[in-house]
Amino acid sequence: MRVCVLISGRGSNMESLIRNADGYTIEAVISNKPDAAGLRVADGLGVRCMAEPSLDGIRDMMDGMRPDLVCMAGFMRILPADLTERYRVMNIHPSLLPQYPGLRAVEQALNDGATSSGCTVHFADSGVDTGKIIAQAAVQVAPGDTSDTLAARILEWEHRLYPEAVRWYAARLAAEGGEGPAVRGRDRQMIRTAEPERAASHAAEMGVAYVRRDGDSYMISAEKPTVPPYVAVVPGDGVGLALERVRRLAATDGSA
Ligand code: GRF
Numbered sequence: 001m002r003v004c005v006l007i008s009g010r011g012s013n014m015e016s017l018i019r020n021a022d023g024y025t026i027e028a029v030i031s032n033k034p035d036a037a038g039l040r041v042a043d044g045l046g047v048r049c050m051a052e053p054s055l056d057g058i059r060d061m062m063d064g065m066r067p068d069l070v071c072m073a074g075f076m077r078i079l080p081a082d083l084t085e086r087y088r089v090m091n092i093h094p095s096l097l098p099q100y101p102g103l104r105a106v107e108q109a110l111n112d113g114a115t116s117s118g119c120t121v122h123f124a125d126s127g128v129d130t131g132k133i134i135a136q137a138a139v140q141v142a143p144g145d146t147s148d149t150l151a152a153r154i155l156e157w158e159h160r161l162y163p164e165a166v167r168w169y170a171a172r173l174a175a176e177g178g179e180g181p182a183v184r185g186r187d188r189q190m191i192r193t194a195e196p197e198r199a200a201s202h203a204a205e206m207g208v209a210y211v212r213r214d215g216d217s218y219m220i221s222a223e224k225p226t227v228p229p230y231v232a233v234v235p236g237d238g239v240g241l242a243l244e245r246v247r248r249l250a251a252t253d254g255s256a
Contacts, residue, residue, distance in 0.1 A: 002066075003067055003069045007030075008032055009033070015038070017163055020167075024167065027067055032051075032077055078126060084131075089125075091129065093122070104147075105117075196250060203233035208233070210223070
């Protein structure tokens with residue numbers, strides 16, 4: 001099972017996912033912050049890493065990769081619904097959801113006088129820390145705990161829980177026939193990219209594919225569009241010919 005990890009910061013959960021990868025492989029790490037410390041950690045562990053500030057750019061990267069699972073690990077952006085619907089996405093959060101979603105979850109628990117808190121791995125949708133809960137670990141609040149001491153104890157559990165949840169999902173997929181939802185849905189998949197070169201390489205990779213313009217983007221699909229203009233790419237075209245066709249399309253509809 002191929003996993004892509006999204007980070008924004010230090011990446012300790014990402015590191016734990018990489019070090020404990022068993023039954024899954026970390027295909028790439030993408031950070032929306034070019035200076036995220038986690039990128040250096042991933043690079044040091046030999047994992048392909050990329051920085052991409054925009055969600056559109058991240059969507060393009062995912063469409064190029066088509067991971068079976070996307071793991072948010074301290075990723076500080078909300079993913080748009082088209083991404084959470086197209087890919088299976090997990091997130092880890094430092095509270096026992098549905099309690100204390102959002103920012104400063106550990107502080108929220110302490111301010112609330114909670115006697116225990118913990119962490120949650122859940123499937124992510126386009127809400128803030130919402131989606132089906134997969135696994136939780138509870139941690140007792142100790143007398144004199146500050147948000148730093150409690151967060152540190154919760155983090156130890158996060159590092160165990162996240163790889164376990166990903167291993168569970170990998171096993172579930174393998175039991176179902178080894179193909180993830182993103183892969184299984186490939187034929188119905190629609191890919192959007194602003195770059196003609198990417199449009200051409202996606203289309204060439206898909207075998208039979210149709211490319212049409214949609215505003216500033218190209219939409220690539222296995223299904224024939226109902227409205228022209230569009231171009232078809234067929235097996236054997238290769239990226240070169242596909243690119244010629246895509247460029248021709250851009251000229252036809254006057255957008256290039
Ligand atoms: C973790 O506490 C995680 O639960 C939350 O953000 C923090 C990320 O830490 N979503 P790290 O970057 O994995 O070290």
